[in-house]
Amino acid sequence: MNCNKPAPPLSKCFKSFVMKLNALFTRKAPVNKPKKSKLREWVDALVFAVVAATIIRGLLFSAYAIPSGSMEGTELTGDYLFVSKFSYGARMPITPLSMPFMESKVLGIKTYWDAIQLPYFRLPGTTEVKKGDIVVFNKPDEADLANSIPVDQRTNLIKRCQATPGDVLAMVNAQVYINGKAAKNAEKAQTSYTVVTDGRDINPQSLQDLNIEVRQPLSTNTYEMIIPNQNLSTLKSFSNIKSVSPFIQPAGQYDPEVFPHNPRFKWNQDNFGPLILPKKGWTVNLNDSTLTLYRRAIEVYEHNKVETEGNNLLINGKKADTYTFKMNYYWMMGDNRHNSLDCRFWGYVPEDHIVGKAMITVMSIDSTQDLFHKIRWNRIFKPIN
8 A cells, every 4th residue: 555645635535525425316217217108197187186176175265156146245146256265274074985076966866975974173274253254154954864964065055154152143123133232234235125116017127227136026016125235225216116114024923934943932034032152162051942942953963862751851861951062053144134045044053064264256157148248247356255
């Protein structure tokens, strides 16, 4: 060994070290790797698109079309919305084995397999459901004990939240009261009025221009009409209109179609309550009245067996004088009060039915108009409130 051989310059040593390090971490190109066929490339792209869209639709947001007039004139039939799922926290799939982007039934055939159902679980959200929010949720009255549809496969509905867990809700002459205070009405809410004419017909085109719907004739020259608030004064100014007054079911008039469907509570769609919205952890004393109001939540939504044995009430075979709720419950109503199937008819909405918060109208199509006037341009990308 030649001990007197000079050491290589430092720059050459560093360069040699870098080259060896680069060779160590550089992946060599495989030799003779077969090139993907065009079909394989399309299949890979399609699989990626389906997976990405499923994740986005399941965790972030989804599209929703307004199918009926229950939210007129806040939201119109033919509006297409973006619904935020991350606002309240995305609900994890309860029936994981289902066909993506499909309704729960197509031509009467189920698109899901309910033999495997997962427990309800929701990711953390950025906010909670608040009074005044426009919310998409699953229809509660499809939770039938005899032939129950899984929660995430039930029909989607959209309404405005009027009351949140723990609130005391009441309606007096069509005005909603929350905890004893009058709730703010939607700016473009609609309801029914009794319209009396002098016998002369109203021009149908005028009614169409004012978005007024004639629901039914009540007698000669007297009609029930749904009238937007902003067009009420215009209708009153017509020369053949004698009077316009709110159409309200009187207090104490029992409507069997209205929750809780029991003559003990003589409620109707305009005079209702008071009713306490169940809150997670709230314990209610059980008697004939409270059981009438809350039995469906205890039995159907929270999956308990409720029986009576003589004067005793049994929950899951054990005598019970109280019940503590496991979930939060909400009260949803349409802005078009006399043309909306909502909580007044099937009761409160459990938290596991909440889908998301309506955020923006991305498209709006009026099916009653001709080809050149179908799109409502003034509603495209309109925020929802």
